[in-house]
Amino acid sequence: MxxxxxxxGVAIGRAVLxxxxxxxxxxxFIDDGHAPAEVARLRHARDTVAAELSTLQxxxxxxxxxxxxxxxxxxxxVLHDPMLAEATRQWIxxxxxxxxxxxxxxxxxxxxxFDEMEDDxxxxxxxxxxxVAERVLRALAKxxxxxxxxxxxxxxxxxxxxxxxxxxxxxADMLQFKGSVFTxxxxxxxxxxxxxxxxxxxxxxxxxxxxxxxxxxxxxDDWLIIDGDTGVVVINPTPIVLEEYRFRQRQSxxxxxxxxxxxxxxxVTLDGxxxxxxxxxxxxxxxxxxxxxGAVGVGLFRSEFLFMNRNGELPDExxxxxxxxxxxxxxxxxxxxxxxxxxxxxxxxxxxxAHELRHEHALNPALGLRxxxxxLSEPAMFLQQxxxxxxxxxxxxxxxxxxxxxxxxxxxxxxxxxxxARQQLLDAGVAFNRIxxxxxxxxxxxALTMPLLLRHFDFVSIGTNDLIQYTLAIDRxxxxxxxxxxxxxxxxxxxxxxxxxxxxxANKPVCVCGEMAGDVAFTELLLGMGLRSLSMHxxxxxxxxxxxxxxxxxxxxxxxxxxxxxxxxxxxxxxAAERSVQRxxxx
Ligand code: PEP
Ligand code: MG
Numbered sequence: 001m002x003x004x005x006x007x008x009g010v011a012i013g014r015a016v017l018x019x020x021x022x023x024x025x026x027x028x029f030i031d032d033g034h035a036p037a038e039v040a041r042l043r044h045a046r047d048t049v050a051a052e053l054s055t056l057q058x059x060x061x062x063x064x065x066x067x068x069x070x071x072x073x074x075x076x077x078v079l080h081d082p083m084l085a086e087a088t089r090q091w092i093x094x095x096x097x098x099x100x101x102x103x104x105x106x107x108x109x110x111x112x113x114f115d116e117m118e119d120d121x122x123x124x125x126x127x128x129x130x131x132v133a134e135r136v137l138r139a140l141a142k143x144x145x146x147x148x149x150x151x152x153x154x155x156x157x158x159x160x161x162x163x164x165x166x167x168x169x170x171x172a173d174m175l176q177f178k179g180s181v182f183t184x185x186x187x188x189x190x191x192x193x194x195x196x197x198x199x200x201x202x203x204x205x206x207x208x209x210x211x212x213x214x215x216x217x218x219x220x221d222d223w224l225i226i227d228g229d230t231g232v233v234v235i236n237p238t239p240i241v242l243e244e245y246r247f248r249q250r251q252s253x254x255x256x257x258x259x260x261x262x263x264x265x266x267x268v269t270l271d272g273x274x275x276x277x278x279x280x281x282x283x284x285x286x287x288x289x290x291x292x293x294g295a296v297g298v299g300l301f302r303s304e305f306l307f308m309n310r311n312g313e314l315p316d317e318x319x320x321x322x323x324x325x326x327x328x329x330x331x332x333x334x335x336x337x338x339x340x341x342x343x344x345x346x347x348x349x350x351x352x353x354a355h356e357l358r359h360e361h362a363l364n365p366a367l368g369l370r371x372x373x374x375x376l377s378e379p380a381m382f383l384q385q386x387x388x389x390x391x392x393x394x395x396x397x398x399x400x401x402x403x404x405x406x407x408x409x410x411x412x413x414x415x416x417x418x419x420x421a422r423q424q425l426l427d428a429g430v431a432f433n434r435i436x437x438x439x440x441x442x443x444x445x446x447a448l449t450m451p452l453l454l455r456h457f458d459f460v461s462i463g464t465n466d467l468i469q470y471t472l473a474i475d476r477x478x479x480x481x482x483x484x485x486x487x488x489x490x491x492x493x494x495x496x497x498x499x500x501x502x503x504x505x506a507n508k509p510v511c512v513c514g515e516m517a518g519d520v521a522f523t524e525l526l527l528g529m530g531l532r533s534l535s536m537h538x539x540x541x542x543x544x545x546x547x548x549x550x551x552x553x554x555x556x557x558x559x560x561x562x563x564x565x566x567x568x569x570x571x572x573x574x575x576a577a578e579r580s581v582q583r584x585x586x587x
Contacts, residue, residue, distance in 0.1 A: 003186060003211030004482055005231040006197040009256075010249040011184020011206040012242070013161035015222045017108055017215060018101070018169065027101040027173060029181070035093045042088060042099040045139035049079055052135065071128075078132045083110060100140050107133040109220060163224050167215045171195035171347050172308035175282065178203050184226040186214045186233050191485055193465040193515045194477035195346050201518075202282060204539035208233055210479030259542035262549070263294035269551045275527065277545060278337075278535035280513060284323050287330035289538040294545070297335035299461065299535020300401065300513040301327055303385070304341040307349065314349075317384045324392035331396065337438070337461070337535075338389050339401040340382070344370025346477040366475055371404035371442075376413050386421035390432040399436045401461055406445040411456045440513075442466035447495040450502035460503050461535070464514030468492050487516050488570040497529045497564055504530050511535055523547035525563070525573060528556030 018027055030038050057072045078084060084106060091102035107129060114126035164177065164185035174196050177185075183205055190196050190209030200207035206228030208214075218224060218235055225234040225245045229252075234241060267275045278299030279290030283306070290298055306315050306323050315323070328336045343349050345366045362368035375382040392398050402414055418437065425432055439446065439453050442463035446453060453460060464487065469476040471492050474485045486492070496512070503510035511533040516522045518536030520543050526534065527548070536544060559576035566572035 001211055001214060001217065001233045001235065003208040003214065003231045003233060004190070004192050004197075004479065005207075005228050006190075006192050006209050007201045007203070007205060007207035007228045009184075009206040009228050009252045010245050011161070011163050011224075011226040011228070012245060012249065013163040013183050013224060015165045015218045015220060015224050016162050016182070017105065017218065017220050018164060018166035018173075026098060027177075028098050029096045030092070030098050032096065035096065038092050038099050039089050041140070042092065042102070042136075045099070045136050046079060046085065048139040048142075049132070049135045050076065052139075053079070074125075074128055075132050075135075078128050079136075084129065084132070100137055103133050103136050103140070105220065112219070163226055165215055165218045165224070169196050171199050171305075174199040174203075175305055175308060178283075184224075184228070186211050186218075186224070186226050188212050188215050189477075189479050191476045191479055191482045193468070193485070196477075198465075198515070198537075199282065201515075201539070202280070202286065202537045204537070210482055212479070259546060262542045262545050263292070265294075265545065265549070267296075267545050267548050269527065269548055269553050271552050271554055273527075273532065273553045275548045276511075276533040277541050277548070278335075278511065278513075278533065279538045279541065280518075280535050281327065281538075284326035284330065286538070287327045287336075291331065291334075293538035293541045295334075295538060295541055297337070297397075298327065298331060299337050299511050299533070301336060301338045302342065303338055304343050304347055307341055307343060308347070314381070317388045320385060320388035321391045324389055324398070325395050328392050328396035328398060333396060335397040335399055336392075337399040337401050338392070339403055339440070340372065340375055340385055340389075342371040342403040343374050344368060366469065372402050372410055372414060373404065376410065376417075379417065382417055383421050383424070386418055387425055387430075390421055390425055390435065391430060393433040393435045394431040398433070399438060399459070401438045401440060402457075403440045403463070404442050404466065405439045405453070406443040408452060411439070411453070415456060438509075440466075441499050442470065444471050444495060447499050450499060450506075454502065454506045454508055457508070459509040459511070460499065461511045461513045462496060462499055464492075464496065464512060464516040467495060467514065471495060487519075487522065488573075490564070490567060490569055493525075493569050494564055496526075497560070500526075500529045500531050509533060518544060520544055520547050524551055524556050524577070525560060527551050527553050528558075528560035528563075530557065 053072050053076050057069060060069055088102045088106045091097045091105050092099060097105060110129050111126050114123055114129070117123045161183040162181050164182045167188045168190065169187055178199065184207060185200060185205065186208045187196065188211055194209065197207065197209050206226050208226055208228060208231050211233055214233060223236050225237050225242070227233070227245070237245065267277050269275060276296055277294070278297045279293065279295035280300040280302070281287060281290055281298055282302050287298065306320060324338055344362065348365070369377060375385070389398060389400055405411055405414065422432070436458035438459040438461055439457045440461050440463045441447050443466070447467065465476055468474070468485060468487055472484060472486065472489055474481045476485060500510050510531065512526060512531055513535035516526070517534040518540035523544050524547060534544060562576060563569045563572045
């Protein structure tokens with residue numbers, strides 16, 4: 001089975017399925033000692049459903065068809081059947097799944113058993129199980145879980161490593177798995193730069209997305225190989241295949257260890273150009289990884305992740321301030337670039353919060369109310385975030401980054417809001433420092449109007465993930481068009497080169513913080529375009545640094561010219577690289 005490789009390395013482990021139909025229920029591990037309480041929660045939810053069904057049955061009108069009463073009987077039987085009741089309890093006690101996850105895992109197992117039945121009547125009974133499970137999930141949603149979610153559930157489910165298999169996982173759910181037991185993951189849908197893939201990459205575990213059939217073909221507890229370098233997924237491999245991949249796994253770990261030794265080496269090219277390598281982070285806790293990887297600052301803090309998994313309650317100014325300050329302090333004096341929320345597209349607010357703010361139904365989310373458009377439509381929340389970021393600037397070097405700007409009116413409204421936030425803090429006597437303000441270049445319209453942006457902003461940061469999406473009209477999260485999502489497209493490369501040139505000519509800092517920055521296939525090309533600052537997942541810094549150390553920017557700049565004029569830039573680039581190798585070995 002093949003998919004899109006999104007995070008390097010090889011993972012080998014037992015499959016844990018997150019049910020395709022129920023990705024919107026919470027999935028987390030519970031602490032060892034909390035299993036009895038979680039089982040009690042499940043029992044309580046089941047009692048509620050039993051009472052509901054009995055009431056329904058009791059209140060059936062006299063003339064109701066007898067089938068209806070029989071159906072309710074069947075549902076009551078399913079509810080108490082050990083196949084559902086007992087087995088679900090086991091998922092909690094043995095695997096330490098939370099109750100919702102346990103219900104969906106067992107429903108999935110039963111659904112598949114029913115799918116395989118010869119008898120049509122029995123096969124259709126699957127619907128009853130799903131309907132009962134749905135009722136239990138609804139009852140659980142009303143039962144507040146007081147249990148802490150366990151991020152580090154090492155050793156649970158036996159000694160075998162675990163890999164996660166799902167039809168799709170929202171970035172918010174993926175975030176919950178950060179730092180958990182999983183050593184790899186595979187999904188049916190998604191593109192290379194979908195936010196789910198981005199979070200997976202930040203977890204630095206091998207991952208494959210867009211594998212289409214994965215969650216249907218893989219069964220709970222199957223052994224899986226996930227090759228994050230090639231996109232290959234092997235189900236229940238033979239001993240020979242397993243041995244081969246174990247060998248590759250060891251090789252890849254050795255290579256990582258070798259690269260890791262570069263982490264504190266200065267990032268300077270052969271011709272003496274210093275190249276700034278920064279980190280992308282999602283949460284303040286990631287700052288430690290950034291430092292450990294040798295980043296010289298944070299080039300992109302995706303603050304929207306603070307707004308996820310909140311059950312409708314968004315972080316207030318103080319909570320945000322604490323989070324920003326934590327990141328700033330963890331970076332001990334190195335700059336931290338905080339991007340204002342980029343909610344929308346494939347990072348929706350959770351349903352409750354969206355409902356509260358009436359931002360539920362976007363016709364075309366990628367083109368709708370996202371990023372700065374969203375912030376400007378919620379002025380009170382925007383001001384709150386700006387104040388929190390300004391306050392954090394009193395504790396270190398903070399830079400502010402605005403996502404997805406394209407219009408002059410947006411620029412003016414943003415700067416106006418910032419001035420207001422400053423004034424509010426001044427009036428309240430709250431300390432803050434001067435901060436530089438930058439714009440993300442993510443929309444072709446922005447890339448084509450650089451003089452306007454450079455007049456208003458102190459720096460720019462190219463978000464190639466979105467710039468590619470909007471230049472090529474390819475949804476970055478849709479695997480059906482993933483083959484057309486092409487960073488090598490001449491239009492994309494020319495836009496990037498022009499933005500870098502415009503910023504350099506204006507003497508304003510320019511960075512690339514999209515996934516291209518961490519992809520070693522583009523390091524030399526970007527340096528050749530004149531880029532001197534790249535921001536990426538901490539795990540990619542050493543590999544990119546290795547490329548930097550071997551680069552000669554003057555030579556690369558010459559090679560880039562022909563590539564930008566080419567209709568097939570990737571081929572032209574390969575040719576240029578070959579020529580350069582020949583020249584180096586000849587001379
Ligand atoms: C980008 O678009 O390249 C970017 C860095 O922002 P995000 O991936 O969060 O949309
Ligand atoms: Mg973006």
